[in-house]
Amino acid sequence: MNNIIVLPLVIPILTGILLVFLHRHVKTQRWISIIATILNIVISFIILQKIHVEGILKLDFGGWAAPYGITFVADSFAVLLVLTANFVTALCLIYAMFSIGEKREKLFFYPFVHLLVAGVNGSFLTGDLFNLFVCFEVMLLASYALITHGGTRIQLRESIKYIVINVLSSSLFVIAIAYLYGSIGTLNLAHLSARIAESGQTPLLTAISLLFLIVFSIKSGLLLYQWLPGSYSAPPTAIAALFGALLTKVGVYALFRTFSLLFYHEPAVTHNLIGIMAAITLIGGSIGAIAYKNIRHIVAYNVVIAIGFILIGLAVSTQSAIEGSIYYLIHDMIIKALLFLLAGTMITLTRTSRFDQVSGLIRNYPVLGWLFFIAMLSLTGIPPFSGFIGKILVGYGAVETGHFLLLALGFISSLFVLYSLLRIFMNSFWGETMISEDQEAPLKKGLIIPCLILALATIALGVGAESIATYVSDAANTLLNPDIYIDAVLNK
């Protein structure tokens, strides 16, 4: 019995509900939050090990065999992401405890975070298309609650765009499911895959796949990322970090899943289109990142660039490119959380989000400065930090298949990443120190410790890439050979 694979979803839900009852007891909430998240990390790790030994795990809910019931499917790809997501969540939670304020904590901040994580984990693990929609909704509603949480003016204003666009994409998702169900007559991903393989991917199915592409592109910020910079600038740091690290990645996951498991028969249309979209995303993100002097915007456009880069891997779809994308996905979750937390900390300390209004911070806050420096290098893909392996593997895939334009854009975009962050670093951290030491706002340890851990993680992941190499190659292998997945779900 593989009931263990539902735990990454059930634990956060139960924790969230429990914390609703305990919403007045802030301290208890904090402890339970942390314990639950750590528990989840441990469980995901156990699942990962189990997959390594037993292959893909599946769980038919209620004992109703696929494709009739709903099935959870845990393969290496999904569980690696679950693991990373929970790790990042734990650190964002710690950061939040020191920054979010008791008022928010009493008004269900922790329940919302846990439910968000439940939605995220569910989206990674589910093997059913409609259930993916439902998991998305869990995640999205929690994100709506979080993005507006606190009700400041900018939050109220920007969240409208976020919510309206996401509601639109949800409706489109339902329509896309309707089409696919009408055509293929089933909802289970493995079953869908098997049936599509049987009938061939007709032009109509390709058209439907493009609707999925649009839906997931909105969620992941591929091409249709316009909602992202504004929305991610609105909420408090810890929430923004959580969003930046997790939400778009779920969309990316869905893109990888659908276009490697379901619609992989006509890459000339779909994958080339993804390539074009990735290229435009890279360009748009790159120029966006250097267009403004607002740190929040720069950070948000960096999210966009990463999405474009990861999707190169899918457009190319070779073993090494996919492996590279997976590495990069994991790396990006960690590093984006770090970047958002650091940027947020800077803004809290200096009370301005424009980098040209501050200088010489490194004298007052050396640790913060060096963490930012590390984050900058890691984001640029400088070895031995975590961005490197992903970058060369994706790049290698692009070279192998002759996608030189994508390769060039991908690599040039990392220069833009470097430059955009270098501007912040050189202007804000270097230069004459403006704040004297007795005037400086104290930097709470609770804020810097999560950042430190994340920085260590990016180093560890870079230097110790060998430790997850087998899981990643297994994940890529499953993505490239849908039969493994189908076999595990339908024939076990």
Next chain:
Amino acid sequence: MITVSYAIFFPFIVAALIPILYKRLSKLHIGWIVMTVPALLFIYLARYIPHITNGKTVTNTVYWIPSYDLNLTTHLDGLSLIFGLIITGIGTLVVLYSIYYLSKEESLKHFYIYLLLFMGGMLGVVFVDHMMLFYLFWEVTSISSFLLIAFWYQRKGSRYGAKKALLITISGGLAMLIGFLMIHASTGTFSIREVIVNVGIFREHQLFIPAMIMILLGAFTKSAQFPFHIWLPSAMEAPTPISAYLHSATMVKAGIYLVARFSPIFGGDLVWFWLVSGIGLLTLLWGAFCAIRQTDLKALLAYSTVSQLGLIMSLFGVGSISFNQELISAALYTQAIFAGLFHLINHSTFKGALFMVVGIVDYQLGTRDIRRLGGLMSFMPISFTVALIGSFSMAGLPPFNGFLSKEMFFTAMLKISELDLFSLDTWGILFPVIAWIASVFTFVYSLIIVIKTFLGEQSESLDKPTHEAPKGMLVAPVILALFVVGIFFFPNIVGDYLIYPAMLSIFSSVFAGEHLTHTISAWHGFNTELFMTIGIVILGTVIFLLLRYFKYVYKLFPEKWSFDALFHHGLEGLERISNKITSFYMTGNLKHYLSYIYLSIVIFIGGNLVYRGAFTFNFTDDANIHLFSWFLVAVIIVAAVMLIFVKKRLPAILLNGFIGYSVSMFYVLFRAPDLALTQIVVETASTALFLLCFYFLSEWKQDKKAFPFSIKNLIISVSVGVTVVLVALSVKSEKLFETISTYYENALELAGSRNIVNTILGDFRAFDTMLEVVVLCIAGLGVYSLVKIRKRKGAENLED
């Protein structure tokens, strides 16, 4: 025995320990501890000399990420040994010098950490065999160089110089990385040695030339070749020991090393030859030309470094021709590479010495401005002597080592001009001509350094120094000066023990050892080379005397057209254009963002339908249409269209409710009682909410133009609607499979329930329902917190 692979880590480990040591040994200048690192490594490497001279090499591997074949394989051969010795040797002297140069008030901890990082990175670059690791260490040097240039980060110039250096070198590094990936894609290996073994296959591959160009971009940016040289003069904002170490002796030579290392792979190719030698010569000329106009001593030295690097580069370019298979007398041209290696060593000695002297002048007088300096000879005789030796060596005069390598350079250039290959019969004559002109300039600026600083009159605004620099500070430059002289007299020690093994490691795939020995001698009789040198001295002296008039030439090259300005304005322009483009489409207006989504639906899906001919339609299978359905459809359409034109809030809300109820009528019609019930109740509840939320708010302003009719929006809407319909009709007509629903007909047997829909919800797909309940719960809590968490006066401030 500690292997080279581990030796590379030594600097890194010490760097990690520095913060602790710095605290513990606060009385000691931390530089003394740091100095032991390069000194020990120098000894360690020097012990390999006899081994290497015999033509042997040492290889070993430390495993890092075996899954991707990313392992630290080091390869110690003649070429890497030369660089290793320069890095550690000059490194020791530079650290020694820095101990006196930097006072304990400076942030020594940072300085030495960066320096050690650099040293480790540089050793890595020259010793690793794996291209990815090579790239890793390459970037380590770029980054530590960045940090060192910006050591005085409060200064604007330092920051600017650091930024420029980082952007240019990292860009080049990325290009090089792409080149490496291309090599791997064509040969299947990241090991440089393995590529050399399989070079025959690689030469046939279509990626051969692209990979070469990419790798050369890396080399040119790092070695400050034209037009990427602009970062090097700006990098002079670094403390002088750094300029001496990184920006003249070691890091900038990494590009040369790269070219040397890859010569066996790319050498002999036309493109390689012309790029390396052509860019080298151009850099040589341009650097020397620009050096003369400088007024800052360090900037002058920077341009001179650029020029000298160009010289070495061009030698490697010319020498690469000896790899050409068609050439019978190929071995003749190995002399150029020999000369290149020799000059590389010489340059490190004399340029290091010169930088240190300039540092001393700066340290003593607080300025490096040539216009204000002068007459220092009598106060600082030792510095003067060192400067004289360094400059004359650079100018190519005897009895200094620069003379020897300069003569060999001329020999190589003369020889290549006579060759009948790669259209050299036409253009070959340019080689010696450019070399000669550039050398004249070199002579001129070498004179400037010595004469303008140490002779003549000092500007009155400066305090005269009373004494020579501290002795400790002089040790390092004096040692280097001794080398400059010593090598002149005993050149063949260097030739036999260092350069010959390096030649072996470059050429082992092509030639046997006997073609590679070259004796260096100071006197070859009255040959062309000698006359060239004499000519240089004469013309150079003339130009120096007429310098005031010569400087008019520079009016032809105004500052605002320089590459420097181009880079600066390019970056600013990029930011400005980016801002314009981004602001253009990122309007912050939801309407626009939604249109992007709608447009992509129409273009992607509609386009695909039309282009691929995916649209099919038949309605023979349709169920019959009830009369009541017609009526319902008509009602809904009318209500929906009315919704567009309604100008008041209340009727709009009611219309919406009406549409909801009508839709539920459909569910009644099709015997979906659960759906109908739910829809009705939900519609009631949400209409109530609508009213609750908006009834009490002020009415929409009675602005007649409140909702102007928009043709543009209408077109978008209709196309979206049409797309949705077209796909839906095709799906309906082209059902590929039966649905899985038949399974649920057995609900009674399977789950003991007669209501199939409810059984699906409560049992088959209970998981959906469970999550749906979670969604509802979040919505409820969300609404609650949204309303309750208002900022009230005096309330706790929320973090925004």
Next chain:
Amino acid sequence: MKINEVILQSIAKLVVFIILTLALYLFFSGHNAPGGGFIAGLVLASAIILLFLAFDMETVLKGIPLDFKMIAALGVFLAVSTGVGSILFDVPFLTHTIVAYDLPLLGMIELSTVTLFEAGVALTVVGVVITIILTISEDV
């Protein structure tokens, strides 16, 4: 107190009673006929809302001293717990079981975890709807 109000309130009480019965009926009929937890919950909620309309909110809240947010949470807890129960019995998550008891006087009583699950759904719906309505109407 005005006569009108008394009449309204009396009628309301009656209607609420009818609605509650309906809700209960819908809840249990879901197994074999239209109905089920969700609809029952909504109907129940509307009964309470009717009470709010007839009496003033405070009186009703005094009569039903419940925190509806907590009811919603409780509902979710109940629904998820039925699933977690299966983990304890080592059957796939959310496997429903029917337990039949032969009780004296009442005869056969079937207790299905589906019912428990549906009860959770109904509780959540009641909790959420009332929470939303209460929150807004308190605020306006």
Next chain:
Amino acid sequence: METLIIILAGILVTVSTYLMLSKNLIRIILGMSLLTHASHLLLMAMGGFKGNVPIIGDQAGEFIDALPQALILTSIVISFGVTSFILVLAYRNYETFKIDNLDKLWGIKDE
């Protein structure tokens, strides 16, 4: 019948798109609710009307496929949650900014 429903859904999508492109939040919300209806109608039509009987033992006529029914039900509930949330958000917005023209709202600067 299916064709008719599909065209109806298409018209609802058109109207909804038009409403969502307007500058008034309530109209946008109305547009969203129309889109939801349209998507449900599509789900229904895609399943076809020759599905199995929703209640075993019931007779006659055309029925919607049972599985889409369940999906629609789930979707209705979810959109109810979403709609109520966004309604309250809109309410809070009007209350805070006192503006019902979104084009003007986006122009407001923070701080």
